[in-house]
Amino acid sequence: MLPEGTSGQERWPVAVLVDATRPGCARRLFGMALVERVLRALLEAGLEGVRVWLHEAGDASAVLPDDLWERLDLVPEPGEAPLAKRVTAAASRAEALLVLEGDAVIDPRLIRHLAASRGARALSADAPEPGCGSASAVLRLEGAPGEAPPSATLAELADEWVGSGSLAAGSLGAVPSHIQKLRRDLPAYVFRVTDDAERDGSERFLFRSNYKGSTDFLTKHVYPPLVWRMLQPLARRRIHPNWVSGFNVLITFAAIPLFAAGAWVAGLTLAYTMSVLDSVDGKLARLTYRSSKLGHVLDHGLDVVHPPLWYLAWAVGLGGGLWLDAVWWMTGAYVADRLVTEAFTRMTSGRSIHAWAPVDVRMRTFISRRNINLPLFTAGLLVGLPGPALLVVVAWQVATLAFHALRLAQVARDLRNPRGAA
Template sequence: MHIWIDAEPVAGAPRLFGFTTLERILRSIAKAGDPSVKVVISGVADTKADARYTVLDDTGTVGERLSAYLDKVDGPVLALDGGAVIDARLLPLLMQETDPACFLGHPASKDTAVLRLTKGTPPPTNTTSLHAAAEHLRAAGTIREITPDELPDFVGNLRRNVPFLLERVADDQHRAELEKRLFHLNYKGSTDFMTKWVYPPIVWQLTRLCIRWRITPNMVTVFSIFLTILAVPLFAYGYWFAGFVAAYSMTILDSVDGKLARLTLTDSPIGNILDHGLDIVHPPFWYWAWAAGLVAAGSEAPLYAATLWLTLFYIADRLALMVAKARFKRGLHAVTPLDGTVRTWIARRNVNLVVFTLGVALGFGSAAFLFITAWQGLTFVWHAARTAWLYPRARHEPFLT
């Protein structure tokens, strides 16, 4: 597979999250992970020498330059608009086939396109844009159009269907609107009420600062790990205010690192392992520290016994969710709208943290802890029951997302 990029529109395109549209495309190609792909940048482009691609100092219309390149190579060529924001998921999907085709994106988008062409399907030499080439070839019956509903748009990590993005960045106002839209599209479809309604404005500002200061997602994750560990002794010794500051800061940064990675196309396997591994492992340590802090403050409630049950319920709940994901090929909370709604309030770290904070602030810390234990048990029962109910229906009933 060859990838041909028209670089002429790049000079006038605003940067998106600090990167030119061409830089984003090159990162998307790298994420596709196919070392056999030959990448060629055609036309004037402000690019640095890189062994991963070739810069062609050619001139002429898009049609002339693309036709000339098609004549030189065998096999399919994926033609990209260097001035467009192209969804990173599109490239590996369009590289799976070899027949001539085009993707125009949303019907309202009239200024860009992605084409998959061969030597026998060159665009007219007087074509001035890839969108015009796609329209001409499609009208002539030379290529077929791939519509968005033909492509799988469910994103497992986000537990939601995310529409494919393909559009030019017209000006700075459009850039600002597009950045905000991309930010919200990268939120999970089902999550707790804090992440859904309280954190987004804070996460948006912190994500922008990280991009401006060139802070990487892994840096944010490492600092989150530090805050997670720091919160344990603070809670255990009854330093509630400092512990809550560390804990809430960590939960906010837990949203920042993921958004930062996806918006800058810098997510990595090690980053995912650190981020998701931290989310799974640390809650029981906080729960034991909460119990220790309350006991140290003089509570006579059976908190250590409650903590043991809370930990067992937590582990059992995670196992039930693992079974559901293996069966449904997606998280349980993305199976039906009901499961997504319930995810807002079930016993998870952020929800439990708010309940415990209110309990400590009002002088009912032990009661709040016992409530969290019971709520975690009910959450496990709910997830186990839902998994058992949906399990035999997974083969023949489409899931609503």
């Protein structure tokens, strides 16, 4: 993004000032310094290459990885002057300036919203949950906002300028709350992390916030404690989520010959390990801003491909015959079900069939998916009835297809005739 020359001074169309003058900017959250998280939130918001003035009192920039210097136009500057003076000076160098705190947790949706909007405003907010942070603010300036007394925090400065009428008061409610990837609504957030207790609370908040709004019973109610304990050391050691996804691919396919040979204990051990890790890699990617196209392919591609291969291996392990014939029919129902859910997403411009209405959210907890069929088959093995259990799995897949086909038809009818929708 190139500056425009104005009276011999560089004047940037959009720029960012990050106040990293407090020692807390180096506090680590999920293995990453808070100031680094703020800068990665800028990238997540789509501000690649933007000019960023990083005001520091010590060596805040020393903790930043090389890739941030390559992807952002970072300019460290001394931060000894009062905050209001520094903000006012930076505002004169940009058509629009976003001002962020370097020890804050900032929702990328909020940054994206302010960068795309027009008009100067200040947006202040308290922590979304007790114990996870302190009040913070984000400013969007279009020129110097006027005089202000020395203020210790951006939230105090925002209150001063809003109170004097220099800035309009923004609202978190103006930021779209729906997160398509997570099939849920979550209000945007911004808050400072001022001590280790708030750091722990903010990690818990972010962890919970990154769960999908509609998912299966195991993922929602059983796995979270396991995922939390696995996620922490991986994040602190900065293990890339793609390594977790790659390992998951290996154990997923390693389970197939074990199932086919009837080695149920070994196969199920790998299967349940894979099932837990399938929650770990996505959380790790989102919480450390390391999502990638390869990770998406590994994670979601595996989710689609492997279930019918496991079911076929179960049938082979049981001796084939009737069981194998049933699973071939189930595979057809599985493919048809995936086509129906994809058709629904296309018909509704990106909305998931699992999040359209409360009934769909509730049904997603129990519909035929790996994490429902796996315990059903395991229970059958434990009671000595694996064959009948496999037939239950087949029947449940057919029932799931019928339910999704019905929902597709109902929603298609409602979209054609909105007045008749319930």
